[in-house]
Amino acid sequence: MAAHLEPEILLVDEVLAVGDAQFQKKCLGKMGDVAQAGRTVLFVSHNMIALRSLCPRAILLSGGVLINTGSSGDVIAAYLETGLTQTLEREWARPEDAPGTEAFKLRRLAIISNGSLSTEAIGREDEFRVEVEYWQLSSAKTNVNLRFYVDTQVMAFTTPSSSDPGWSYTASQTGLRRATCCVPANLLNTGLHRIELLAVQNEKVILQLEDALAFDIVETEARDGSWYGKWPGVVRPKFVWTNEHLG
Known part of the structure; x- marks a missing residue:
């Protein structure tokens, strides 16, 4: 019109x-x-x-x-x-005030980019990591799971700390611990993302935090051409393409 x-x-x-x-x-x-x-x-x-x-x-x-x-x-x-819509850090100073059980208590959740606590939206071309600090209060192995949601509703993927080859040797050591998930650059699509956290012991979910963290992924690199729309899909990995002249 x-x-x-x-x-x-x-x-x-x-x-x-x-x-x-x-x-x-x-x-x-x-x-x-x-x-x-x-x-x-x-x-x-x-x-x-x-x-x-x-x-x-x-x-x-x-x-x-x-x-x-x-x-x-x-x-x-x-x-x-x-960071109008973001929750980039959450912290609990004392175990008695923290979410969890007698066997597991959260200490701190944080999104780290460029070597420090993220204070702004994350560029799609930047890698970042999610840190989960917790008090391990029993000898049961703790598997920390992170679920990444797009626009807060659609699950993009889930990743467990048991993916680490050394997990089974350290997951039962008591004390204050930190599990770190490294998210590579050029993986997530632009938009608001939510992280849900699950802590699992003996194949049983002992803690589920639906709104653990929230962050924005934004476009920071200029594009070729005149199309500015959002790419479809819940993820946007960057692949290597070649184009050859064959005759």
């Missing part, structure tokens, strides 16, 4: 999140025509690459309140630092 209107202000809300490349090309063309005619285009998106490429200035809103305004680069940096 907007293609047949001549508004003074054109509001474009997440239009690049849908449609194919041809549809997006038409939308971008209309946005360009409106801007060149001296009218205003308000482009609403969570796509950082598109915002940085298309808009010289940006504003950051939360709950209808203006949080920040300025150049797109500065506002995007501020958005990534806010």
Whole structure:
């Protein structure tokens, strides 16, 4: 409909999140025509690459309140630092206050990126790790399981600490322990992710924490071409492709 209107202000809300490349090309063309005619285009998106490429200035809103305004680069940096929907660390100082059982108590959950506690959204091209600190209070082997959900609802995958070849030799040692899951770069798709934690002893779930942590994966590398939509799929691994001339 907007293609047949001549508004003074054109509001474009997440239009690049849908449609194919041809549809997006038409939308971008209309946005360009409106801007060149001296009218205003308000482009609403969570796509950082598109915002940085298309808009010289940006504003950051939360709950209808203006949080920040300025150049797109500065506002995007501020958005990534806010962590408005993220839970990147949880901590319990004393075992008696922590979730768990008489045999197992959580101490700390954290997402670590670039060598320190993550304070902003994670780039899709960056590796990160999930640290689970806990008090092992019995001699039963503890298997820590992490379930990764996309958009908080769809399970992408699950990974257990028993995947570590040395797990069976250390999982029953009592005291304060740390289990670490390393997530490689170029695996997760963009969007909000939730981690569910399960602690298992003697093949029995002794603790299940559905909303253990939450984090955002964002696009940080520029793309070739003019398509800015979200890639389909719950994961987005980066594969090696070659293209040869055969004749």
